[in-house]
Amino acid sequence: MKAFDVLIRGLAMGAADVVPGVSGGTVALLTGIYQRLLDAIHAIGPQAVVAWKNHGAKAAWKTIDGPFLLTLFAGIGLSIVSLSKLVLWGLDQHPMLVWSGFFGLVLASLPLIWRKVKQPTLAHRICLYAGIAIGAGLTFISPASQELTATLAFSSGFIAICAMILPGISGSFILILLGVYESILTAIHDRDLLLIASFSAGALAGLLSFARFLRWCFQQAPNVMLSLMTGFIAGSLIKVYPYHGLDSNLPLWPNHADFDSMSWEQHAGVFVAALVGIGIVALLNSQTKQQ
Numbered sequence: 001m002k003a004f005d006v007l008i009r010g011l012a013m014g015a016a017d018v019v020p021g022v023s024g025g026t027v028a029l030l031t032g033i034y035q036r037l038l039d040a041i042h043a044i045g046p047q048a049v050v051a052w053k054n055h056g057a058k059a060a061w062k063t064i065d066g067p068f069l070l071t072l073f074a075g076i077g078l079s080i081v082s083l084s085k086l087v088l089w090g091l092d093q094h095p096m097l098v099w100s101g102f103f104g105l106v107l108a109s110l111p112l113i114w115r116k117v118k119q120p121t122l123a124h125r126i127c128l129y130a131g132i133a134i135g136a137g138l139t140f141i142s143p144a145s146q147e148l149t150a151t152l153a154f155s156s157g158f159i160a161i162c163a164m165i166l167p168g169i170s171g172s173f174i175l176i177l178l179g180v181y182e183s184i185l186t187a188i189h190d191r192d193l194l195l196i197a198s199f200s201a202g203a204l205a206g207l208l209s210f211a212r213f214l215r216w217c218f219q220q221a222p223n224v225m226l227s228l229m230t231g232f233i234a235g236s237l238i239k240v241y242p243y244h245g246l247d248s249n250l251p252l253w254p255n256h257a258d259f260d261s262m263s264w265e266q267h268a269g270v271f272v273a274a275l276v277g278i279g280i281v282a283l284l285n286s287q288t289k290q291q
Contacts, residue, residue: 001033003071009033010075017164017171018080018087019102019240025167026233030109030281034167037072038218040065041211081188100242100270104277106233112281113167114230117223124227131231135169139239141177148183150198156180157202162210167229173239242270 009031013024028034043064052060061067090098117124146152156178164171175181187195218225 001068003067006033006068006071007075010072011079012075013072014076014079015083015087016102017076018083019091019098019170019172023164023167023170023233023236024076025165025169026106026109028165029113029167029229033072035218036065036068037165038211038215040069041207042215044208085189096242096266096270097273099240100273101277102240103237103242104274104279105281106237106240106277107274108278108281110230110234113226113233117226117230120223120227124223127224127227128231128234131228131233132235133231135232135235136238137235138169138173138177139236146179148180148187148195150194152178152180153184153187153195153198154202154205156184157199157204158206159202161203161206165207165211165214167233169232170236170239242274 009027012031013027016027017024025034028037048060048063051063087098114120114128148156156175159178160171160174162171163169163174172181175184184195184199186192187199214225
């Protein structure tokens with residue numbers, strides 16, 4: 001895979017991680033780099049140390065798939081820094097269009113990921129339904145509100161990164177539940193180096209530990225994990241559903257007064273934005289098949 005292709009996937013993962021309700025892990029799984037990402041992170045440790053001692057730094061860099069990780073995380077970081085303001089502006093000014101675009105993206109990814117489950121059994125379907133229940137249940141938890149400190153930033157980074165690399169569970173939404181989402185984005189915008197360093201250290205610690213656990217799970221029961229991932233992603237649809245009440249986070253259905261009061265242009269915009277999201281998934285999937 002070319003460096004440019006990896007960078008584009010990193011940019012997409014970063015954009016997804018900024019939006020509450022969308023997981024960068026979903027993008028990684030959808031674009032075919034998820035297993036490679038877990039393998040590369042897993043290699044950071046004893047494998048890399050042995051390669052360094054026996055063959056030098058160049059061998060260690062190759063062992064951890066250094067060019068891939070560097071390019072991918074450069075894309076993620078660049079996307080988070082550059083798109084965070086844009087995404088927040090979109091959520092503030094045109095929330096239905098933004099949510100609808102991500103709704104289409106998440107919806108279109110479901111059959112592609114479920115298709116990876118080989119010969120689904122009853123146990124796999126039970127895991128699917130359990131994943132849906134967990135993913136949906138997280139969306140109804142009331143968010144907290146806390147003052148951000150260096151210690152809280154570290155723990156928030158540790159927890160959030162675990163969610164970010166887990167398809168279907170939004171790291172940004174976890175930050176909202178912890179009550180630090182806006183504070184983290186503000187720290188990034190204001191270049192608060194202490195909070196950024198604390199959050200990054202926590203994220204690094206979580207990444208190196210949780211990624212190993214995920215890799216082991218996928219090695220032991222790949223179909224079970226894919227079933228759970230599909231369920232998590234399906235459950236997250238509630239969070240990114242574009243039609244929500246004005247005074248609540250509950251979904252609106254076509255017979256609701258707020259739904260009926262919208263103009264046809266607003267409904268058309270929601271529909272087109274969803275199609276754009278679906279189109280992005282189709283494009284990413286077609287590029288993945290060609291590689």
